[in-house]
Amino acid sequence: MSEGRTQINRRGFLQLGALASAGSLSACASTTSVGLLPAPGPSRRSRAINVIFMVSDGMSTGTLTLADMVSRQERGRSTAWTGLWQTDGARRAMCRTHSLDSLVTDSSAAGSAWGCGRHINNGAVNTDPSGAALTPLLVTAREQGKATGLVTTTRVTHATPASFIANVPERSREDEIARQILDRRVDVVLGGGAKHFKSDALLAREDLSVVRSRSELSAAPGDTALLGLFRDGHMSYEPDRGEDEPSLREMTGAALERLARAPGGFxxxxxxxxxxxxxxxxxxxxxxxxxxxxxDALAGVIEFVSSRDDTLLIVTTDHGNANPGLTLYGDKGERGIELLSRGRQSFDWIQSQLGAAGSREAMMGVLPLLVYQATGVELDDADRAWLHRSFVDRERADGFRAVSGFGPVLGAVLSNALGVAFLSPNHTADLVEVTAVGPGSDRLGPVIDNVDLHRLVVETLDLAPARAGV
Ligand SMILES: [Zn+2]
Incomplete structure (x- = not known):
């Protein structure tokens, strides 16, 4: 390296990012290039009483593109998200996602940036490095008369839902997050994670209806607080979802049906x-x-907001992940999308079936048939050799060490047929998409920081700062 060349100090870079962000906030009245745009004058100021904040967790732009291609092939139309871009008044931004201590964020730090408006370290939930609790958005909202809701396909105690309601120094403290969800009285909570809710804590909440299946959800009363826990752990991947698990669209509809009755908004x-x-x-x-x-859940939400003018809808992701993309030319790429649309089961399903086979060598014997059943792809001898090397011999299978595990090697082998290749099995530091419609969306600048979305919600709903403590 040549002498005098500027060395980029990692921590300094992160601090610079935070300062730049803070600067953009304080200077927002005089600039339109970074962060939120100035609030319109009082006469133009539209009023939102509701916010729906939608997160496709870990959605790289390539993921949205692949879903859009499959949607056009299967349904003859684009995705609701890309369609939303053409809606009158829709605003878009690219958003930075780094956390306080890492260029590549995890979900808890990224979610907390929305939840409390501060950059914190990876792994923490609304807790700063000194251990101080930072008031989460739903606590503030409830204090000021809003109904609140969390809907997810993960455990409801997982990082992203937790980031709107909980304070823990480590995201793994999910029993504690479950207690906080109950104590802080979120009105509607739907997802997985039953194992983290203790029966005595549930019994203590006499006002709460608890449902455990899709049919119980559809029969649940509409006038009580509602906790739906449809799996002990995460809910199933969509290809594996059974009849007894509601879809994300169904859960979202059930939540909106209840929350829309709240006189003070939600x-x-x-x-x-x-x-x-x-x-x-x-x-x-x-x-x-x-x-x-x-x-599909977003399409339902768009129907909900399109009939009213009091709801800000924000659709985004917390970070990229694995940066997938279709990367075979011509017929091979088109054939890949066709195959992709016919996939039936997840890698999770493949691994659960493998578990019955015994030794790794025995698992390797049944793996090709399972892969065919799940994906429609027939593995050839070379594909099987790659998988054997990684899965049985435990050898490194790529120059990049991170991509030598079972999933990445199987994903790479399948890319020969599906045309979809992945960068790694990790989150990425890419700028991410934000789309907003409804009152307040006109303040979305073209380039924002994830903490700006907290401020957008708070200012759009006119939420005063929360009382001290949580
Ligand atoms: Zn995430």
């Missing part, structure tokens, strides 16, 4: 959480199916 977070998990797994079939399930 704040609802909706998360397509397993998009992120499918990206980690390099599982293209589940990635597209879960993104399309999120898009």
């Amino acid at each position: 704040v609802l977070q909706v998360e397509g959480g397993r998009v992120d998990h499918a990206a980690h797994a390099n599982d293209a079939v589940s990635l597209v199916r879960d993104q399309l399930a999120f898009d």
Whole structure:
């Protein structure tokens, strides 16, 4: 390296990002290039009493593109999200996602940026490095008369839903997050994670209806607080979802039906959480199916907001993940999308079936048939050799060490047929898409920081700062 060349100090870079963000906030009245745009004058100021905050967790732009291609092939139309861009008044931004201590954020720090408006360290939920609790958005909203809701396909105690309601120094403290969800009285909570809710804590909430299946959800009373826990852990990937699990669209509809009755308005977070998990797994079939399930939920929400002028809808992701993309030319690419649209099961399903086979060598014997059943792809001898090397011999299978595990190697092998390749099994630091419609959306600048979305919600709803403590 030549002498005098500027060395970029990692922490300095992160601090610069935070300062630039803070600067954009304080200077927002005089600039339109970064952060939020100035609030319109009082006469022009539209009024929102509701916010619906939708998160496709870990959605790289390539994920949205793949879902859009499959949607056009299967349904003859684009996704609801890309359609939303053409709606009158829709605004879009690219959003930075770094956390306080990392260029590549995790979900808890990214969600907390929306939840409390501050950059914190990866792994924490609305808790700063000194251990101080930072008031989460739904606590503030409830204090000021809003109904609140959380809907997700992950455990409801997982990082992204937790980031709107909880304070814990470590995201893994999900029993504690469950207690906080109950104590802080979120009105509607739907998703997985039953194992974190203790029966005595549930019994203590006599006002709460608890449902455990799709049929119980549809029969639940509409005038009580509602907790739907449809799996002990995460809900199933969309390709594996059974009859007894509601879809994300159904859960979102059930939440809106109840929250829309609140006279003071509501704040609802909706998360397509397993998009992120499918990206980690390099599982293209589940990635597209879960993104399309999120898009179906979004279509329902668009119907809800289009009939009213009091709701700000924000649709975004917390970070990229694995940066998938269709990357075969011509007929091979088109054939890949066709195959992708016919996928039936997740990598999770493949692994659950493998578990019965015994030794890894025995698992390798049944793997090709399982892969065919799940994806429609027939593995050839070379594909099987790659998988054997990684899965049985435990050898490194790529120059980039991070892509040598079962999921990335199977994902890479399948890319020969599906045409979809992944960068890694990890989150990425890319700028991410934000789309907003409704009152307040006109303040979305073209380039924002994730903490700006907290401020957009708070200022649009005119929420005063929360009382001290949580
Ligand atoms: Zn995430």
